[in-house]
Amino acid sequence: MEAANGNAGSAATAQNGQQEAESGFRLKFCTVCASNQNRSMEGHLRLAQANYPVISFGTGSLVRLPGPTITQPNVYKFNETSYDSIYRELEAKDPRLYRANGLLNMLGRNRVIKWGPERWQDWQVGMPRVKHETDQGSVGMEAGVPDIVITCEERCWDAVVDDLLNRGSPLNRPVHVINIDIKDNHQDASIGGRAIVDLADSLNKAALEEREKVGAAVFDAGGAASRANFDERVPEVLGEWQERWPGLPSTWTLSWF
């Protein structure tokens, strides 16, 4: 096996590899909303387009989409229903209504991002996601463990943090869980998506700086605190981001997978 890989090596790919190891570093993201349809998928798409490894989940018990009236939502099961099947079902039900309220447009976008809505609580952290090659943002996400979880609503953040407490952190891997309050409509989701990418860029920049600087410097048991590292800079980066996006209140904690 090693021999086979050795044959594949060439100067060009080696330089490319070096490039990836140094400046090509990408933080891995996870976006979470209630139904894994609107806000988390907008974030998923934007992050994937910005070349970040990304996965997305919903924390609700079921996928709920608006129906003809407020008391008749369209309800689907997580992990078992594809965006495509929901799209086709709603299109058959009432194409005018669901085109007019933007659902078909949203589902049409989602079905080219990944197969279907996934539930956070059912997700086994660290299970390799090698079967998701066609998902957007799957490159770099093969190990199935993100560095940053971004939720789009306070109660989703609560659900995520509570679920992580419940799981008992078997992987011993730190994760920054950040909430950004985004209203659940298409327009605000779009604004939120931009804000998420802005935050991702800011965080990734800090992480990249850490990898470059600390790589050159040596660890000094006494005075290392002089150089701020990525984890420490997260609240600072978030605070600066909040100044740029005052309409999207945020919450942050460091939790464990």
Place this chain on the structure above:
Amino acid sequence: MAADATSTPSAASNNAAAISVAEQLEQLGAARKLVLETPTYYDRIVKGVLPIIGPTAPLALRRWGAEFLAESLATPVLAMRDKENITVAVLDTLRGLLDGAAEDAIVLKACVAAAASAYPVALRWIIHNSYHTESWEQMSAIKSRILRIWDGAPTPVRLSCIKFAQRVVLAQTASNGMEQKYGGLDISLNMIPANHPILDPRQLEAEATGLLDRMLGVLQDNSSDALLVDATLNCLSILTRTRPNTSNRILNTVLNFNPLKLANSPMTPKTKVLIRSLEKTTRMFLTHLLRRDPNNPLSGRIQQYVERLMRSRAEIFDEAGRKRALADQAAASYGDAKRQKVEASAPLFSIPPLGPGPHTLAGVFTLTDNLGLQAFDVAQLPANLTAMVSVRTLASLDEKILDLAVSGIRDRLTSLYAAGAAAAAAAQPAVINAATAPLGVEEEDDDYEPDLTPAEDTEQILNKLDNAPPEEPMEPAVDASAALALGPFTLPPPLTLDAEVATKLCQTAAARLFWPLSTLKESGAVRKPKAGINRLAASSYDRDSWLTLVTRLATRSTAGLDGGDGGPGSGIKSEQEAVLDRAARVSLGDSIREMLFTYILEDWRRRIEIAVAWLCEEWYNDQLTKRNNSGGELHYEKCALRLVDGFLSYITAQDKVLTRFLAEIPELSRPLLGKLKGLCADPTTVQLALTSLLYLVMMRPPVREIALDTVAEIWTEHEDARPLAAKYLVKWRPGFVESQTQGSGSGAPPANTAIAT
């Protein structure tokens, strides 16, 4: 690619070394991808990469290697046995990397994380393989190295150290078995036997206690380093829940922690994030525990703490909160673009005044512009459907719209009236057609009071609509206006009833009395005993009450009206008799009696009580009739005989209700008891008949003689019943049997036998 190379001159200058490192990284990346796809390769590949990523390897490789080890030791895809193999194999490399005097923080962070995953696995290994002391020595060395660098390390490394300490505490304290069995979370002090050659449980537990204190130090110091506090709080939950010995210590520390201490410092964007994070993380941790373990002895304190925390936070972020509220209000007043309110913009329809020319009455009341709807004749619909639609519509109709419609129609009528008055002044009033003249339009207009409730307006409209003639144009305008202007309306005289119709109506009326019975509830069994003699006949609106009403209607409503000839009520009666043919007539009372009889017999075993109640009413009414000497018909005996006849044909040996029925009805007669003789023809019901009679003999002295006579008759007539009848007769009428048997020689018995057989 070329641009990339030129943009990083340092990489280009170090070409010789860089190529080999990059090449290796690429190979390693491919190997990692392989194990992710095929976990069975983990063992080979992890062991294979160890020489490449050791302490002497270039930094990039050490980073990659440390992160790969952390990932591999944590992966959930491997079973515990595979994990043990890998763990034991990597300890040496891990120790080497950690021991590096000036190791990179990223390498250290990943190595400590890997050690945290390795620790419980290594402990489990040594529990079961105590001969393999080498691996435990290495693990112990790693542990002491990590605990040594913990305090002075950069924050990311310290985070991992906290987690490592947490795993040590988890593995070295007694479990309550509540944890999930994965990821080594279930490895605890319980697994270590007291006589283990290498491990001393007491020593391990003491070490765990010490480490927990060290972990909690960050909270005790009331640190404002949100990163360390969050990392600590977020890994304490499983200890509190599954390691009872740590629970009190942790909770007391957390409850003494003040996450809002930072609030006194100047509010920069960063401190805001930190305060919010500390407060929210503390609160999440406590509410999580409250939810999982509401019976915790400390839950009262936790509750108080959480509430206090929320209040303090509200005060601190008050200003921000108020700003947000204002912003929200502003947004609300401008309206949400996505959820526009429909009510506000609902168009209030207008009612066009009528043009000149003739109008149908329907036209006057037509509000819709829709031609199809205008042509629709409501009279086609069945009345009950119309009623349903009207009621539904009225229930849901907006009051404003109704008012608008009513006033619109009123304006139309006023204008019509004005036009009509003008025309009437000019022309001769036309003959009024009673059938087509609008009903009370004039009075309607004059009597109209604006204060009337909408409901009344509605009724008025409905009445008018109901009485609206089929749509056909009225007489020419003059006639129409005259008709509108004039005409006191008189009700058409009622049709004269002939006997047949009256009888039918009586029957219909009687039948309708029984409709509610199927839907009414049984009366509650609870209140029955209380009723007693003071009960009110029909006050509870249940089925019993209704039946009382029915029986009284049957017996008393027309008593004395349709009774016999002459008497005090004759004034009314003779009038009726003038109208109705007495012979063909079935009175209302009799109709109800008939239905009551059918109703009881439908399920006579359960409705025997109703029968008794009915007969009581009949009896009472008969007594009144007798007292008045009105000579009215007496019903009790007839009804009782009919009922007994009715159910005797269905009776079986088990039907004790017969006994009860006979005991409870107010009066017994010879003919009535004589019916029981029929039962004795069937050997299965002999006992029932005789027992019922015996009960009467014993419990109803007034009828004792009649009952005994009946028993005697049974003895005489039915030979099969003789043994039992004789037994009763011997006791209650001594000498009877003897006197009969003495006379048996004379030839009466043969005759009896003949009857009996």
